[in-house]
Amino acid sequence: MHSKPIYYEEPYQRTLRAVVTAITEKGVVLDKTICYPEGGGQAGDRGTIAGKPLLDTIKDDEYTIYHQVQDPDFSVGNIVEIVLDWEHRYHYMQMHTAQHVASGLLFHHFGVATVSVHQGERILTIETDQKEIPLSVCYDLEDLVNQSVREAKPVSYEVHTQQSAQALDLRRSIKVESDGVRLVVVDDIDTVACGGLHVANTKEIDLFHYAGQEMIRGHVRLIFTIGAIAREEIRRKERNIEQLGALFSSPVEDLLEIATKAVTQSASDKSALKKCNECLAFLELEKQIAGAPVKVETPVVLWEVENDLSLKAIGKAATSFENLALCAVQQSGEQVFWLIALVGEASTLLNFSKQRQNLLSSIAGKGGGKPPLYQGVGTGEGLILLKTFKDLLV
């Protein structure tokens, strides 16, 4: 069921007519194909086959290539035309070649080995064997790769026996065990065994951009963007910075300083606002206490709290009184937030733990706390909780 791979001889071929030899659950098999199957960190090809969307290309362990066609309306024996999503394929060829150049330079110039690589939809990542890579090295690498783009270095192939390939002592160990080892040679920069697809010349990488780094498995993973996507990403970041500058009414060069000041100011505003809320809650609670009935020297406050007051702040204020039985609810649509404070004598008038079920069942309330404060959330009418609280006070 093997398809003859045309993509190695003709990596730039975008269309091909082929015969359908099988239609299986895994996908459509053709007698020959230009579609590269997913593998070696490179995505499978997409496009159309007989006008139907080709969503992905995969292979199995026997190297049968499956074309995952959406709703195929052709049969075994039909001749169909493959049309590649060339933008997608070409970007992968650019990224893959850029990865060889970058890994070769990292190894030979900086003594940094490549542990694993991944070519994503928009980014290329190289996991290195290093715990730390200074920014200066990343920018030197970026410059060197872009220099190889300007110098337009040819990418060629050699086929070796296992023995002659092993004798070359390449930077990356050879994964295939058979003879006929395919080596990709990026001029004087890098030679490794590779079954992927590459551009024919480093000038086609177009642009190599260092986009950051992250830690993975204790190693630095470098992130790059390539070609048209790199240009798009750089422009997008520039627009974002410009918009931030406009937001802070600041020239871009002063933006970091102005934004840092704004963040510090906002933190101090937040802390001042918290204090204001606490003062306000205290004053409002005092008002509620002044108008509340008293039971055994304990004011009993039933309070439907406005939404601009914080229950947390009210709870804090409640603890500064000697004796207080407080039940406060705050309605927010179907939700009701509740607060119960049993301060001083109030704890002898109502035992929260014993009455928890009686109090909270009417609002399917959840939550709890420890004396003298209890807090939580429920659903329904907060007023029912206020009434139950009042009835339960001895």
Ligand SMILES: [Zn+2]
């Ligand atoms: Zn390769």
